[in-house]
Structure formats: C-alpha cells, structure tokens
Amino acid sequence: MAATTSERPKGAKLNLYGGWRAAWPFLLPSFLGFLFFFLIPSVRGIYLSFTDWNLIANDGDWVGMENYDRMVDDPLFWNAVKVTAYYVTLNIVTQTILAIMIAVAMDRLTKSSVVRSVIMLPYLIPNVVVALIFVWLLNSNLGIIADLFSFFGIDSNYFAGPDAVIPTIAGINTWRHMGYTALLIFAGLQTIPKSLYEAAALDGASELQMMRNITVPLLRPVLALVLVITVIGSFQVFDTVQVATGGFGGRPGGPGDSSRVIYVYIYELAFGRNELGRSSAIAVALLVFLMFVTFFQLKILRANESDLA
Amino acid sequence: MSTALAGMAGGRADSTGARFGRGTAWLLLALLIVATIFPFYWTLRTGLVTNASLFESTTDKSVIERILPEDPTTVNFRRVLGQATDEEILEATGRTNSASFDYLTAMKNSVIIATFIAIGQVFFSALAAYAFARLRFPGRDKLFFLYLTGMMIPPIFVLIPNLLLILGDFWVFDANGHEWLDWVPGYDASSRTFLLGRLPGVIAPFFFMTPFAVFFLRQFFLGINRSLEEAALIDGASHFRIFRSVILPIARPQMITLGVLTYITAWNEFLWPLVVTQQFPEKQPLTVALGVFTTQQPGTQPDWSGLMSGTLLAALPVILIFMIFGKRLVDSIQFSGIK
Numbered sequence: 001m002a003a004t005t006s007e008r009p010k011g012a013k014l015n016l017y018g019g020w021r022a023a024w025p026f027l028l029p030s031f032l033g034f035l036f037f038f039l040i041p042s043v044r045g046i047y048l049s050f051t052d053w054n055l056i057a058n059d060g061d062w063v064g065m066e067n068y069d070r071m072v073d074d075p076l077f078w079n080a081v082k083v084t085a086y087y088v089t090l091n092i093v094t095q096t097i098l099a100i101m102i103a104v105a106m107d108r109l110t111k112s113s114v115v116r117s118v119i120m121l122p123y124l125i126p127n128v129v130v131a132l133i134f135v136w137l138l139n140s141n142l143g144i145i146a147d148l149f150s151f152f153g154i155d156s157n158y159f160a161g162p163d164a165v166i167p168t169i170a171g172i173n174t175w176r177h178m179g180y181t182a183l184l185i186f187a188g189l190q191t192i193p194k195s196l197y198e199a200a201a202l203d204g205a206s207e208l209q210m211m212r213n214i215t216v217p218l219l220r221p222v223l224a225l226v227l228v229i230t231v232i233g234s235f236q237v238f239d240t241v242q243v244a245t246g247g248f249g250g251r252p253g254g255p256g257d258s259s260r261v262i263y264v265y266i267y268e269l270a271f272g273r274n275e276l277g278r279s280s281a282i283a284v285a286l287l288v289f290l291m292f293v294t295f296f297q298l299k300i301l302r303a304n305e306s307d308l309a
Numbered sequence: 310m311s312t313a314l315a316g317m318a319g320g321r322a323d324s325t326g327a328r329f330g331r332g333t334a335w336l337l338l339a340l341l342i343v344a345t346i347f348p349f350y351w352t353l354r355t356g357l358v359t360n361a362s363l364f365e366s367t368t369d370k371s372v373i374e375r376i377l378p379e380d381p382t383t384v385n386f387r388r389v390l391g392q393a394t395d396e397e398i399l400e401a402t403g404r405t406n407s408a409s410f411d412y413l414t415a416m417k418n419s420v421i422i423a424t425f426i427a428i429g430q431v432f433f434s435a436l437a438a439y440a441f442a443r444l445r446f447p448g449r450d451k452l453f454f455l456y457l458t459g460m461m462i463p464p465i466f467v468l469i470p471n472l473l474l475i476l477g478d479f480w481v482f483d484a485n486g487h488e489w490l491d492w493v494p495g496y497d498a499s500s501r502t503f504l505l506g507r508l509p510g511v512i513a514p515f516f517f518m519t520p521f522a523v524f525f526l527r528q529f530f531l532g533i534n535r536s537l538e539e540a541a542l543i544d545g546a547s548h549f550r551i552f553r554s555v556i557l558p559i560a561r562p563q564m565i566t567l568g569v570l571t572y573i574t575a576w577n578e579f580l581w582p583l584v585v586t587q588q589f590p591e592k593q594p595l596t597v598a599l600g601v602f603t604t605q606q607p608g609t610q611p612d613w614s615g616l617m618s619g620t621l622l623a624a625l626p627v628i629l630i631f632m633i634f635g636k637r638l639v640d641s642i643q644f645s646g647i648k
Contacts, residue, residue, distance in 0.1 A: 018444035022548050026444070027452075030437035033517020038459045041470030048469060058478065102341060105334035117635035118342055124631055124638075126577040128596045129624045132603060133348050136355065136617060142363055144351060144375070179345065183642045207330050236463055239579040243600050249608030263580075266465050271584070276469055283466045291461060 049280035056274060067281035077282060079257050080265040083166060087261060088234045090170035095230065098174065099181035104215065106182070107189045116186075119179030127176070127239035134172045135244050162258035169240050169259065181230060188222025189215070224301035228294055235290060238263035262286060349621075356618035357381040359400075363613055385618040412619060414591055415598035419576055419626075422511050422594050427572040429516040431526075431564055437518060438526035439552050443538070453527070459520035464580060467514075472584055475510045477503030506589030511582045515575060522567060529563045530556060566641045569634045573627055595623040 049067055053060030071077050106115065122130065137145040138159040146159060158164050192215065200210050216223075238261070245259050246252035253260030253268065260268070262282065270279035355363065357378040366375050384400075387393040389412050440446075441453050504510030538551050546554075557564070579596045586592045593601065599619060606616065631638070 018440075018446060018548060020446045023440045023444045023446040023449075026436045026440035026548070026552075029433040030456075030518035030523060033433065033514075034456060034459060034520075036474065037471060037514040037517070038462060038467065038520075039455075041467035041474065042462060044470035044473070045466050058473075058476070101337060105337050108331065109334055109338060113636045113639055115338065115342070116639045117631070118345055120635070120639055120642075121628075121631060122345060124573050124577075124627050125624050126579070126596050126627070128577075128579055128600050129620050132599065132616065132620045133352050136613060137348060137351060139613075142613065175344070175348075179341070183639065187642055232463075236465070238465075239596075239600075242579075243603060247600075247603030248606050248611055263465055267580075270469055280469060283463070283469075286463055287461075287466045290463060294461065 045280055046284060048276055049284045051277050053276035053280070054274055055270070055276055060277060063277065067277045068285075070278060071281050071285065076257065076260070076265065080260050080262045083257070083259060084235060084237075084261045087166050087170055087237060088231065090167055091173055091234050091237075092227070092231055094170065095174045095178050095181055096227065098178045099185055099226075102178065102182035103185035103189055104211070106186050116183060120183055121179070122176045123180035125176070128243050130172060130176050131240045131243040132247075134168075134175075135247065138168065160255075162255045165245060165255065165259040169237070169244060172240055172244070173234075173237065177230065177233075181226060184226045184229075185219065185222060188219050188226075191222075192218045220301060224298060227301065228297050231293060231297065232290055235286070235293075236263055237261055238267070242267075349624075352617045352621045354378045355614055356385050356621055357383070358614060359384070360610075360612060360614050385614045386622065388615055389619045389622055410590070410593075410598045410602045410619075412595075412598075412622065415593055415595045416622075416626075418508060418592060419594040419596075421508055422578075422582070423572045423575040425508075425512045426515045426575040427568045429512075430519060430522055430571050431568045433516075434518045434522035434567075435526050435557075435560070435564060436552070437523045438530050439548070439556060441523070441527045442530035443535075443551075443556075444548065453523075456518075456520050456523055460524070468580065468584060471514055471581070472505075475504045475513070475585060504585075506586055506592050508592060510585045511592075511594070514581065515571075515578075519571075522571065525567055526560070526563070529560060533559055562637070563641075566634070566637050569630060569638060570641075573630065576627060599623050 048060075050062055050064060051060035052063050052066075102119065134145075137143050140146055140157045140160055143159075149158070159168050196214050196218075197210055200214060205213070241259050241261055241264050242252045245254050253264045266279050266282050266286070269275045269282070354377075358366075358381065362379055366379060384393055384397050388398060391411070391413065437456075441449060504513065533556065538555050541551055541555065576594075577596060578594075579600065582594050582597045583600065586594070586597055587601070590598070590601070602619070603616070606612070
C-alpha cells in the first residue's frame with residue numbers, strides 16, 4: 001500500500017489542495033468584505049486627506065498638502081496629542097503594573113476559573129455602560145466613591161474639574177482592562193517552568209530577586225505583545241470620553257479642551273465642523289504613528305526572542 | 310483566616326516573609342474582586358430606590374449605612390421597560406413625563422445587529438481560514454499577509470470612507486450619483502440615504518470578516534490533524550464536504566467561543582453605530598441610545614435611578630452571556646494569547 005502512495009505522480013497530490021479553482025468560493029465573501037470595508041476605505045481615507053471634502057455637499061476639491069500644513073499649525077491638534085499622550089501614559093502604567101501584580105498573585109494562589117471569570121467581567125461590559133456607572137459613582141453630590149474620597153480630604157468636586165478628567169478616565173479604563181490584561185499575563189506565566197522558582201528558593205532567593213531575575217526576563221515576549229495591544233488600544237480611547245464628558249450638559253472633550261483626545265478631535269472635525277479633509281489628515285497621521293509605535297515596541301522589547309533557551 | 314493556612318500549605322514557604330507575601334497576595338485578590346463587583350452592585354442598588362430616597366440617604370447617612378437600599382422598588386426598571394403607570398412615574402421622579410428612550414426597541418436592534426455580525430463574521434471567516442490553512446494556491450501567503458495588515462488599521466481611519474460607502478458612494482474618487490447603481494435595493498443617488506440609519510448599514514462592515522477572526526481560526530485549523538481529511542480527499546470528497554463534515558465538527562467549540570466574543574464586541578460597539586444611526590432613534594442599538602440619552606440629561610439633578618436601571622439593563626445581556634460562557638472565554642485566552 002505504501003508503495004502505491006509514493007508512486008503517485010507529484011501533480012496528483014498537489015491537486016488535492018486545490019489551487020485557485022478550489023479556493024475562490026472559500027475566499028470570495030471575506031474578500032468582498034475586506035475589499036469594501038478595509039482596502040477601498042483605506043485608499044479613500046488617504047485620498048480624502050488631500051481634499052477639502054464637505055459631507056453635506058458631498059464634494060470636495062484637491063487641495064494638496066493644505067490639510068497637513070494646517071494640522072501642523074493647529075494648536076488644538078497639538079493639544080489633542082498632548083492630552084492623548086497624558087492619558088496613554090497614565091492608563092498604561094497603572095493598568096500594566098496592576099495587571100502584573102494580579103497575574104503573579106493568581107499564579108501563586110489560585111487557578112480558579114471563577115476568579116478568572118470575575119476579573120474578566122468588566123472588559124466585556126460596554127464602554128458606554130462603564131462610563132455611566134462611574135459618572136454616577138463619582139458624582140460630586142451623590143456619588144459614593146466621591147463621598148469616600150472626601151473622607152480622605154479630597155474635595156468631592158475634584159473629579160469634575162479640568163485637571164482631574166484625564167486621570168479619572170484613565171482610572172476608569174484601568175478598572176475595565178486590568179483584569180483582562182492580567183489574564184493575558186497569567187497565560188504567559190504558565191509557560192515559565194516552576195522548577196526555576198524551586199531552584200531559586202533553595203538557593204535562598206527572595207521574592208523580589210525571583211521577580212527580577214526569573215519572572216520579568218522570561219515573561220518579556222508575552223509582556224511585549226500585551227503592551228503592543230494595550231498601547232494601541234489606549235491611543236484609540238473614544239467611547240468613555242465621549243459619554244463621560246459629553247453627557248449631563250457637558251461637551252465631549254470638556255471641560256474646555258482638557259479631555260479632547262485625538263479620536264474625539266477627529267470625530268469633532270468630521271461631524272461637528274464638516275471638515276472631512278482635515279479630519280482625514282489627522283487620521284492618516286494617527287495610522288502612521290501607530291504603525292511606528294508597533295514597530296518600535298516590538299524592536300525594543302525584542303518580542304520574538306525568549307530568554308528561555 | 311485562610312492566609313495562614315495557605316502559607317503553611319505551601320510547605321517550604323513557611324518563613325514569615327513568604328507567609329506575609331501570600332497574605333498580601335490574597336488581600337490584593339480580595340480587594341480586586343470587591344472593586345470589580347462593587348460598581349455593578351451599586352448600580353443595581355441605585356436602580357432599586359427612588360431619586361428622592363437617593364438624595365435623602367446621601368445627606369443623612371454615612372457610607373456604611375447606605376450599603377443596603379431603603380424601601381426597594383422595581384418602579385425604575387418598569388419605567389425603563391415602559392411598564393409603569395403615569396402615577397407611579399410621578400411618584401418616583403416627581404415629574405409627570407420622565408424623558409426616556411425606547412429600551413425595548415434599542416434592545417431589539419442590538420440583538421439583531423450582534424446576531425447577524427456574530428454568525429456572518431464567524432462563518433465567512435471560517436471559510437477564508439480553511440482556504441488559508443488547507444488549500445494551496447498562488448499568492449496565498451501574500452493575500453493572508455494583506456488580510457493581517459487590516460488588523461493595524463484604526464477604526465477611525467476608515468470611519469469616514471465607510472460612511473460614504475453607506476451613503477451609497479461606491480466609486481472611490483467620484484461621489485456623485487450613478488444611475489447604473491439603480492438596481493441596488495434601497496439605492497437612491499439623489500437622496501443619499503442608501504444604508505444610512507438602517508440596521509444593514511450598521512452590520513455590513515463587520516459582517517463578512519475581520520482580520521482577527523480569520524487569523525484566529527486559521528491558527529486553530531492548522532493544528533487539526535490532516536490524516537482524516539487526506540483520506541477523504543483521496544476518496545474524492547470535495548473541499549466543501551470536508552469543511553462541513555470534518556473541520557466544522559472539530560472546530561465547533563472554538564467557533565462558538567469566537568462567536569460569543571464577536572457577539573459581545575458587536576453589542577459593545579459605539580462609534581460606528583453612532584455615526585450611522587445618530588439621527589434615527591428608532592434604529593439605535595442600546596449603546597448609542599444610552600449615549601444619546603445621556604447627552605439629553607440635565608447637568609443638575611438628572612434622573613439617576615432611572616438612568617442606572619437603564620444602564621444595568623443594557624449590560625444585562627452581556628452579563629447573562631458571560632454567566633453561560635465565562636469559563637469558555639477565560640480558557641480561550643490561554644489558547645489564543647490575544648484578544
């Protein structure tokens with residue numbers, strides 16, 4: 001039997017795996033989706049950034065680099081960059097540190113899927129819902145968390161002020177994402193051989209030494225991927241800001257310009273001011289920037305190399 | 310408590326330092342679980358009392374005394390669901406007409422949108438994943454790489470172009486009406502309301518694929534043993550047959566997991582449905598209806614108990630799905646590593 005299989009001409013075996021004739025019906029639906037909602041829109045997005053497109057007239061003229069020139073000279077754009085960077089820094093630092101602590105604690109104490117499920121829950125709740133819940137919890141008159149903070153001497157009006165809005169939103173999203181991020185890191189921790197810790201403990205290593213010399217280096221590839229995903233996601237914060245600052249008589253991005261992150265600004269330019277060209281130019285800049293961020297993060301964190309060799 | 314026991318159970322970890330470490334770790338986890346659950350509990354508690362009671366208890370009572378609701382009532386939840394009488398509403402809010410949105414309609418829209426997206430996306434992505442994992446054709450790897458680059462595109466980058474598409478402007482560089490498209494159902498070149506404010510418009514961009522779904526399923530299909538399929542192929546089975554009778558049954562659990570994740574993601578989507586349905590209240594999913602409703606609330610003395618009831622009800626389906634599939638979702642993280 002084995003002999004007959006090996007004597008079969010090469011072409012016949014290849015035929016089993018199709019070629020385009022077999023592949024096209026499998027690929028057609030997804031390709032149409034990709035073409036219409038990813039590829040064409042991407043080309044069109046770049047094209048729009050060189051025009052002064054007007055949504056109401058649905059028309060626009062080619063204006064060359066004008067939108068990009070205006071972007072560079074636009075103080076509101078640079079404000080949005082600054083606000084977003086501030087948000088990303090706060091959000092990523094708190095979220096990552098807490099997630100690592102949670103993951104390490106879970107790794108030591110429990111593999112319970114109930115515990116893991118509970119800490120994942122906030123990540124599955126709509127941003128809009130999370131934002132509203134926290135607007136209520138932090139309400140200056142009636143909010144219970146605001147009340148607790150006033151017990152520690154923090155004025156309950158603090159959360160409504162322009163200085164607190166970005167830290168507050170960063171905190172809300174840290175609450176929503178830290179459990180999920182912890183689960184990703186926890187999955188990475190499972191790949192580290194337990195024998196390394198046992199050997200280190202026998203040699204009298206402290207918790208802190210084990211953390212620094214075993215956990216962190218061996219976790220690096222996972223941590224790199226987690227950071228890429230969370231940083232990219234963090235730069236794209238929108239729902240929480242829009243709902244938390246736009247409701248109850250507020251204006252999205254407020255008070256003043258204090259929470260107008262890049263997504264909110266792009267949205268406002270397009271749909272508030274009907275300046276689709278300028279809006280698209282900033283979206284192009286964001287795309288290019290995020291690609292660089294991904295590339296450099298993976299380079300710096302050497303994501304594809306593990307120290308476990 | 311269990312801290313000491315756990316410390317001792319660790320065997321060698323019986324030094325004071327290790328026990329302290331375990332104690333701190335348990336404390337951290339307990340705090341985390343309280344911090345995760347409390348906001349949901351407080352939302353429920355707020356929904357169970359009237360606005361007047363909220364105001365009184367805040368001024369008169371300490372935080373601890375306020376933990377349990379006083380004179381709980383279901384009137385707020387019934388208000389949101391449109392089941393309360395006018396007298397009840399007056400009594401609960403002190404207003405004759407409490408502004409509200411049509412919760413049941415929004416709920417229906419959310420269910421339709423999320424169901425169509427979950428089924429379409431998983432099925433069509435599975436077809437593509439089969440081709441990438443099992444078939445050989447020229448340019449396969451290049452095409453797959455092209456799909457993957459789609460993962461890098463921030464949603465806002467394609468937001469405006471996708472809106473133009475939904476408005477019926479199919480041609481990339483010229484948006485003015487085209488008579489040759491008249492055969493497309495609902496297309497009207499002059500009014501430009503092709504899919505704007507319609508559920509298919511909300512569904513379309515996520516219906517056929519996402520790069521992540523293709524990637525996730527291809528990864529899984531690659532791990533399935535080929536010997537069974539090869540035997541079937543030699544016996545002359547078609548690839549569709551193999552996809553249906555070999556791959557689908559084996560990949561069923563993973564496809565359900567992906568489907569549940571896709572359903573929740575679609576349910577939570579805000580930016581795209583906001584753009585498509587902003588001017589069409591009767592077509593808004595829950596997230597958009599809730600977001601728009603919030604912007605209509607006054608800055609002082611909004612209807613907190615009504616709002617929190619609606620907020621909790623908007624999250625309820627996700628919480629239910631989570632109770633059924635939670636373990637499956639958590640375990641999938643171990644498998645995919647991402648998302």
